[in-house]
Amino acid sequence: MKSAALVASIVIIAAVAAAAILVIVPMFQPSIREIELTLVDYGFNRPGFGPTLRVKAGEIIVVKLTNEGAHTHEFMIVPDKEKSLMMMKKIVEEIDAMDIPEEEKLEKYDEEHHHVMEQMMRMYDFEVDPERLNDVPSMVMITVEPDQTVTFRLVINTPGEYWYLCQEAGGTWPELHQERGMFGRLIVEA
């Protein structure tokens, strides 16, 4: 009888331990958050709009972007959308004053925009799946062509309030898509 009770106790303890491990182990794995956005002319999910996104610092964010618009769109993360817009509008003004066709102006802007943002993005503590980056590691600037879907993984290590936005200008030149309301809040909690 004694040994039967002992065996029963051991079984119960083992079962409780196993249950505890099943509960505890997932707590040590980084959580995964999935975000799906539809890019349209000119907004996220609908024109002039971008939903507020909430994530946690350090968690893996899987972002899926589908472009249902007729123009190229992008997903960029910046800490200050007004400052970023001012920087880009300066470039737009310079290019728009040139005596060249609009198509060439757009090409020139695209080059400059990507160049400036690459430099800026290096300052922030983002990690992005390197295979999904345009050019440079540690920056978040994903371009999505019409009818294309892009999925990438992103980790933001620094808590804070950011903006995600699109500063493409196809179809709106010399305005940027951001000026048509193509932006939204990104809150990264500690």
Ligand SMILES: [Cu+2]
């Ligand atoms: Cu856009």
